[in-house]
Amino acid sequence: MKHDVIVIGGSFAGMAAALQLLRARRPVLIVDAGERRNRFASHSHGFLGQDGIDPAVIWARAREQLLIYPALNWIDGKAISAGGQKDSFHVALEDGSRSEGRRLLFATGLRDILPEIPGLAERWGRAVFHCPYCHGYELNRGRVGVLATGSMALHQAQFLPEWGETTLFTNCAVQPDAAVRADLAARGVSIEDIPVVTLEGEADVRLADGRLLSFTGLFTTSRAVPASPIPEMLGCALEENPLGQQIRTDDSKETTVPGVFACGDVARVPHSVSLAVGDGAWAGAQVHRSLVF
Template sequence: MAYDVIIIGGSYAGLSAGLPLARARRKVLVIDAGQRRNRFAAASHGFLTQDGVPPAEIAAEGRAQLMEYGSVDWVSAEAVKAEREADGFYITDRSGKQYSARVLILATGIVDVLPDIPGVTELWGSSVFHCPYCHGYELQRGRIGVLATSPLSMHQALMLPDWGTTTLLLNEAFEPDEEQLAQLGARGVALERTPVTRLEGDPLEVLLEDNRTLSFAGLFLAPGMRLPDLVSQLNCETEEGPLGLFIKTDPMKATSVPGLFACGDAARAAGSVPLAVGDGAMAGVAAHRALMFGY
């Protein structure tokens, strides 16, 4: 079946993109692999009217509301191949089934690339975080650690004293220069240079190479970002952000490929639920305009 629009990714950006298209009575297909980026977090924060609600509940309610519109179909599958032809886009899922549409929206999200330290993956989203606006308040001004992954970790270290007493664990990722040391000192950030060997427990404990243990209410780090293979298959332009590549778009979320739009964490240098929802709404409206008036 041919659709007006295919949306790859059924999380917050994709759901939001689908809504204006559904309300315009366009035929929409959402292809979703069920791998929300924030699936490890117990609660989502900072989203107006949904503050503190479990992320899965927000996504489930969004899907239920979108599927009330009869012109929307949903496929729970992983899209593994994307091609652009003269008449539109052709998407193939892992089972080999193919779908086509005049316009395509990428709302795929990104894959977080975490440091190879025992305990980081297991504690990701519960006591190890990346966004202080999403998780800092709940730490109740307790002791906070920042695990450096690159010089960009300076930004986190300078922000986090607003949420609690902060220690920057350099972990041999970089060494602050004199100016940076002065900035850290002005914000009251302590430094720990001994490398980290592992993370454990609840409450969180950071084990160091010299056998010392530091306890924190929470630990923040800046993960690397990896885009899905579909982006390179479609040959759309990307940009280098602070943590990795993201899809380059114009203010209306159009990519360098005619008829292809991108939104959410894959298409901006910073991400959160409210930002993803706003991004998706813009992409959905822009996709509808492309259907009406061309690329």
């Protein structure tokens, strides 16, 4: 069967895009590897109507609703390559099968390259976060630490006093000048220049001088890159953003390859479930328009 659209990535953006297409009665295939970016978090916040719900539950409900539409075909599997051209694309899956479609939509999400601080990966999404709007409220204005990985840490340190007493760990990644230090001091931000050795306990920071500082939560900036190499293999241009890399798209969410679209975290900044859903809905409508006109 040749689908009108193959959506690679069945998380929030991909499903939101598919919903628009299914409601236009277009045959859609979703290929999902089951690797949601927020799978490490137990609660999702800031998404209207779903605040505080386990993101796995939100995902499962959405999938259940999509499967009601008879034009949907869903494959739990991993896409490994894609090729072809507008109106005649093909996607190869890890199990050896192959699917064909007139349009491709990448909603693969991102892979977070985390700072190489011992103990951080185990606490990612639980005590170490990237978005204060997603996780800051639940810290109840407790002590907040910022683990610097680059210049974005300075922006985080300026911003996070909205959510609690803030300490910036420069960790040999940034060197704030006198003006920046004065600005942070005016905001009540403490600065620790001693390197971080490891994370312990719930959200405790061990420094190279032996001190152990306790926090309610920690924030850092990962380098976020496309989770799948397929868009780049297909010829889609990538571009740098303040948080890493994304697929370049135009206002209609079409990539630099005609007939190939991208949406969600992999094609925009900043990142959140709400923004991914909105971006996916827009992308789905634009893909449908490309099939009509």
